[in-house]
Amino acid sequence: MSNHQESLSIGYNYQDETDTIQKAALALFAVGLLLLVLPLFSFNPEVNTFFLWGGTTLSTLALLLYFFRTYQKSHPGVRNNGVWLRGSTSRGKIAWVTAVVLTGFYIILYWFPQYLGNLIEALNPTSQWLRGKPADHWFLYGSFYTLAILVMGVRAILKYRHSPYQIIRTISVMLFQFLFAYLIPAFLMLLNEPEFYFSYFWPLKYDYLFPGTLGYLAKEPGALGVFMVFWSVIISLIGVPILTYFFGKRWYCSWVCGCGGLAETAGDPYRQLSDKSRKAWKYEVAIIYPILGFIVLTTLLLWLNSMLGGWILGSLSNGFSQAYGFFIGAIFSGVIGVGFYPIMGSRVWCRFGCPMAAYLGLLQKHFSRFRITTNGGQCISCGNCSTYCEMGIDVRWYAQQGKPIIRASCVGCGMCATVCPRGVLNLETGPQEGRYMPTNLISPENIRILN
Amino acid sequence: MHVVVIGNGVTGITAAITIRKLSATHQITVISSESEHFFSRTALMYVYMGHMQYQHIKPYEDWFWPENNINLQQGQVTYIDVEQKQVLLDDQATLNFDKLLIATGSKPNILNLPGKELNGVQGFYSLNDLQTLEANSKDVNRAVLVGGGLIGIELAEMLYTRCIPVSFLVREEHYWGSVLPKEESQMIQSHILAHGIDLHLKAEVEEILGDASGKVSGVRTKSGEVIPCQLVGLGIGVFPNIDLIRNCGIKTNRGILVNEYLETNIPDIFAAGDCAELEKPDQQKVVEQLWYTGRMQGETVAYSICGTRKKYERGIWFNSAKFFDIEYQTYGKVSARLGPEEGTLLWQHPNRKKSIRINYLLHTQEVIGFNLLGIRYRHEVCERWIREKKTLDFVLKHLKEANFDPEFYRRYEKEVLRKFNEQFTATFALKDKG
Ligand SMILES: Cc1cc2nc3c(=O)[nH]c(=O)nc-3n(C[C@H](O)[C@H](O)[C@H](O)COP(=O)(O)OP(=O)(O)OC[C@H]3O[C@@H](n4cnc5c(N)ncnc54)[C@H](O)[C@@H]3O)c2cc1C
Ligand code: SF4
Numbered sequence: 070m071s072n073h074q075e076s077l078s079i080g081y082n083y084q085d086e087t088d089t090i091q092k093a094a095l096a097l098f099a100v101g102l103l104l105l106v107l108p109l110f111s112f113n114p115e116v117n118t119f120f121l122w123g124g125t126t127l128s129t130l131a132l133l134l135y136f137f138r139t140y141q142k143s144h145p146g147v148r149n150n151g152v153w154l155r156g157s158t159s160r161g162k163i164a165w166v167t168a169v170v171l172t173g174f175y176i177i178l179y180w181f182p183q184y185l186g187n188l189i190e191a192l193n194p195t196s197q198w199l200r201g202k203p204a205d206h207w208f209l210y211g212s213f214y215t216l217a218i219l220v221m222g223v224r225a226i227l228k229y230r231h232s233p234y235q236i237i238r239t240i241s242v243m244l245f246q247f248l249f250a251y252l253i254p255a256f257l258m259l260l261n262e263p264e265f266y267f268s269y270f271w272p273l274k275y276d277y278l279f280p281g282t283l284g285y286l287a288k289e290p291g292a293l294g295v296f297m298v299f300w301s302v303i304i305s306l307i308g309v310p311i312l313t314y315f316f317g318k319r320w321y322c323s324w325v326c327g328c329g330g331l332a333e334t335a336g337d338p339y340r341q342l343s344d345k346s347r348k349a350w351k352y353e354v355a356i357i358y359p360i361l362g363f364i365v366l367t368t369l370l371l372w373l374n375s376m377l378g379g380w381i382l383g384s385l386s387n388g389f390s391q392a393y394g395f396f397i398g399a400i401f402s403g404v405i406g407v408g409f410y411p412i413m414g415s416r417v418w419c420r421f422g423c424p425m426a427a428y429l430g431l432l433q434k435h436f437s438r439f440r441i442t443t444n445g446g447q448c449i450s451c452g453n454c455s456t457y458c459e460m461g462i463d464v465r466w467y468a469q470q471g472k473p474i475i476r477a478s479c480v481g482c483g484m485c486a487t488v489c490p491r492g493v494l495n496l497e498t499g500p501q502e503g504r505y506m507p508t509n510l511i512s513p514e515n516i517r518i519l520n
Numbered sequence: 521m522h523v524v525v526i527g528n529g530v531t532g533i534t535a536a537i538t539i540r541k542l543s544a545t546h547q548i549t550v551i552s553s554e555s556e557h558f559f560s561r562t563a564l565m566y567v568y569m570g571h572m573q574y575q576h577i578k579p580y581e582d583w584f585w586p587e588n589n590i591n592l593q594q595g596q597v598t599y600i601d602v603e604q605k606q607v608l609l610d611d612q613a614t615l616n617f618d619k620l621l622i623a624t625g626s627k628p629n630i631l632n633l634p635g636k637e638l639n640g641v642q643g644f645y646s647l648n649d650l651q652t653l654e655a656n657s658k659d660v661n662r663a664v665l666v667g668g669g670l671i672g673i674e675l676a677e678m679l680y681t682r683c684i685p686v687s688f689l690v691r692e693e694h695y696w697g698s699v700l701p702k703e704e705s706q707m708i709q710s711h712i713l714a715h716g717i718d719l720h721l722k723a724e725v726e727e728i729l730g731d732a733s734g735k736v737s738g739v740r741t742k743s744g745e746v747i748p749c750q751l752v753g754l755g756i757g758v759f760p761n762i763d764l765i766r767n768c769g770i771k772t773n774r775g776i777l778v779n780e781y782l783e784t785n786i787p788d789i790f791a792a793g794d795c796a797e798l799e800k801p802d803q804q805k806v807v808e809q810l811w812y813t814g815r816m817q818g819e820t821v822a823y824s825i826c827g828t829r830k831k832y833e834r835g836i837w838f839n840s841a842k843f844f845d846i847e848y849q850t851y852g853k854v855s856a857r858l859g860p861e862e863g864t865l866l867w868q869h870p871n872r873k874k875s876i877r878i879n880y881l882l883h884t885q886e887v888i889g890f891n892l893l894g895i896r897y898r899h900e901v902c903e904r905w906i907r908e909k910k911t912l913d914f915v916l917k918h919l920k921e922a923n924f925d926p927e928f929y930r931r932y933e934k935e936v937l938r939k940f941n942e943q944f945t946a947t948f949a950l951k952d953k954g
Contacts, residue, residue, distance in 0.1 A: 083683045084680070084681075084683075084715075085681050085682070085683055086683045144714065144715070144844070144845055145845065146844070146845030147571075147845070149569075149570070149571040150569050150570055150571070150681040151569070151570040151681070152570055152571060153570045153571065153572060153573045153576075154570035155570070159573075231845070232926065232929075233926075233927075233928035233929055233930070234926045234927050234928050234929070237928055346581060347581060347583070444896065444898060444899050444900075444924055445838070445898070445899020445900050445903065446812055446815075446838065446899060447812075447838065447840050447849065447899055449560065449562040449563070449811050449812075449840075450530070450560045450562070450563075450579040450811075451560050451562050451563035451566060451572075451577065452560060452563055452566075452572055452576045452577050452578075452579065453563075453566065453571060453572065455576070456571070456572050456576045465579060466579075469579060483926060486926055487926075488571075490842045490847070491840045491842070491847070491849075492840065492847050492849055492896035492924060495896070495924055495925075495926060496926065496927065508899070508900060509900070510835070510838075510899055510900065510903060511815070512816075512819055513816040513817075513819055513820050513830075513832065513833060513835070
């Protein structure tokens with residue numbers, strides 16, 4: 070007999086089980102990917118264009134269907150279930166295969182682009198229409214890079230739909246990538262203007278403050294070139310410090326930057342893989358600041374050189390660009406930075422290599438109103454914050470002592486605050502004074518003083 | 521000076537670290553049986569759910585201990601010789617101490633019912649329980665959870681992420697009815713139900729049923745209902761883990777009896793955390809079984825051990841939890857049932873799972889407590905308002921300062937104020953009539 074105690078439930082919701090719709094979507098995605106690589110083996114450009122577009126459309130739609138279904142089934146909230154139980158997100162076999170494929174793609178892209186010839190050719194009509202010139206491997210790469218940010222951005226929005234901060238931030242990186250790093254540069258080329266990225270600044274785009282680049286832009290006919298010079302100089306030297314003072318490094322790294330954009334969207338499934346050890350932090354400091362120093366020095370030298378009529382360095386600028394571009398641009402930011410996402414996490418480049426991040430980080434640490442506040446004594450040392458920090462910051466170390474987190478590397482993605490089960494963390498801005506002050510409420514010694 | 525700490529939970533470890541901060545020369549040994557290193561017990565559920573792995577729930581990296589000269593030893597203490605100032609370990613080794621801290625934590629309560637020893641019946645407290653649960657939850661069609669508190673709902677969420685249907689038996693009329701006011705409790709209940717958890721209120725287990733192999737096969741409730749299941753999870757509270765202490769001459773009641781300085785009846789022997797029972801000067805006895813109190817007691821006792829006796833003072837009460845996706849924070853005094861002198865103001869979001877409750881004293885209007893669901897409030901601000909006995913009027917006017925929600929979150933101060941005004945006018949109108 071069961072009376073008032075009858076079950077009250079409304080049907081079990083198997084949120085974490087892959088259902089038929091999800092499986093079908095994954096199958097379609099695989100078919101789409103296959104179509105996408107078919108052009109590599111065929112020689113009819115028209116058929117290739119069809120395969121490329123068909124494959125891209127199919128895999129994009131299939132992936133979107135998969136994400137919508139996945140998050141439709143679950144309640145809004147933190148959904149990191151199974152992240153460390155699945156091989157794909159915890160350095161299992163699938164992760165290694167993904168890493169090898171991604172790395173392989175970068176190696177082909179940088180060193181053997183001729184193998185992508187058919188794919189590039191298949192993209193010609195698009196490139197002609199968008200930029201008024203034939204496609205090259207960078208256009209192919211840029212297109213897929215942007216697509217990855219857009220599709221995975223939708224995933225991030227769905228996954229973090231309970232958090233307005235995450236939604237708005239994700240929309241921001243999607244828009245900056247799509248408009249400022251893709252459409253506008255293409256449009257500029259269509260108008261025969263210099264290819265210019267308004268969302269990239271020195272020292273990430275190191276040559277944007279080199280005398281050669283600025284000279285070339287200034288000589289462009291029309292006012293646009295001069296505006297670009299003005300934009301580069303003003304933002305890099307004045308805009309960056311001011312914005313970082315008010316908002317912290319995040320205004321750039323997790324709201325605007327394209328590398329950050331990829332990390333926050335396509336890299337989101339891998340954010341937990343960053344190394345939190347003290348050793349990793351030592352490497353970080355030992356690598357990133359010398360890179361920044363190197364760029365600053367080179368820029369200064371090049372200006373000196375140019376002012377003195379070129380007798381110190383001759384045409385070093387060219388050689389420098391090539392060498393730096395190869396080691397830092399290609400190997401670091403591409404092959405390791407993205408290729409190793411599934412093994413080392415999504416922000417390896419940003420954390421260990423990016424001179425812009427180093428510059429912003431120094432400003433954030435010493436000249437900013439930004440901090441992550443901890444809420445009194447509420448921390449239970451669970452470790453979610455540290456685990457999901459893509460920059461490898463041991464957030465818990467500070468939180469459990471009630472100290473605000475002010476670290477040069479923090480990109481302000483806000484994920485620690487999102488995943489904290491006790492509402493301990495909050496990204497805040499406020500007066501610089503007292504920014505490092507810990508809470509009174511962790512230690513009974515302090516409570517006694519208060520009472 | 522050799523300090524021995526038994527138990528590497530938050531209490532023992534906070535004490536050890538604080539002693540090291542206070543003195544560079546004390547020799548510190550921490551003996552614990554469960555694990556080599558300190559881990560966060562509160563995070564065990566996240567390991568099961570796959571949010572983290574064991575290595576992530578260790579709050580300190582392994583280098584921290586040798587670098588700070590804190591000696592860790594894994595082993596079980598079997599006897600304390602208070603005369604010789606010695607502890608005896610399970611491998612028969614002995615260890616001398618000058619001062620001893622007992623921080624042995626808790627043990628989960630066992631249901632004293634037929635069938636309690638069946639395979640597949642378990643509590644959830646230790647690393648070992650986590651492994652047992654991993655084994656016990658394989659090939660399960662349904663699990664029954666007993667106990668409507670925090671561990672019960674954690675277990676429900678854990679099993680939910682493994683797609684195991686759950687029947688959740690709660691003895692009270694409302695979920696966590698001993699702590700939560702009815703409205704909060706009902707919001708959480710509807711959230712539990714929305715996950716398809718089979719929630720039974722006013723339900724008690726009478727017997728756990730087993731099959732021939734000694735494995736659990738179902739439970740029978742007091743009302744006679746039989747729920748077939750292959751796993752029974754118990755979340756019916758914990759009690760101080762003091763098996764070791766019996767027959768050593770250290771005074772115990774429910775826990776190890778300590779005074780306000782966390783000293784036991786034997787000189788140089790201290791106890792703190794979950795295993796300690798605090799005897800206040802007014803004869804009141806309390807056992808505090810929380811992460812936060814463990815941490816605070818651990819710090820206080822370190823002072824006493826280092827020779828500066830400090831009274832343990834709890835400060836203004838606070839706590840927090842998470843019920844599936846609903847975060848809960850509480851500051852000050854909000855009891856399940858209002859006291860005769862107390863008034864309450866409650867705002868609930870019309871369709872989202874958010875609420876704010878502010879309790880106050882009727883005659884002085886001073887605010888005594890906050891209950892928040894789905895909204896984060898600042899510990900410092902709430903604590904200060906309560907400590908400084910701010911009036912309801914003041915608090916409502918400054919409510920914005922307490923909000924700790926992330927940027928771009930909707931703020932509800934206006935709605936809250938409007939709702940409170942309505943409720944307030946209604947209260948006074950009623951009073952005027954009466
Ligand atoms: C699943 C779960 C979730 C929780 N969530 C929260 C929460 O959200 N918020 C909150 O405030 N509290 C929470 N708690 C309670 C909190 O974890 C405890 O209050 C706290 O861990 C107690 O710390 P402790 O150091 O006193 O004891 P413990 O953490 O129990 O540590 C005692 C240690 O001593 C060892 N030991 C015992 N006897 C011996 C012996 N004879 N020899 C050697 N070693 C021995 C044990 O193995 C154990 O490792 C939770 C508890 C559990 C189980
Ligand atoms: S800050 Fe939050 S997420 Fe980080 S350890 Fe503390 S409770 Fe866990």
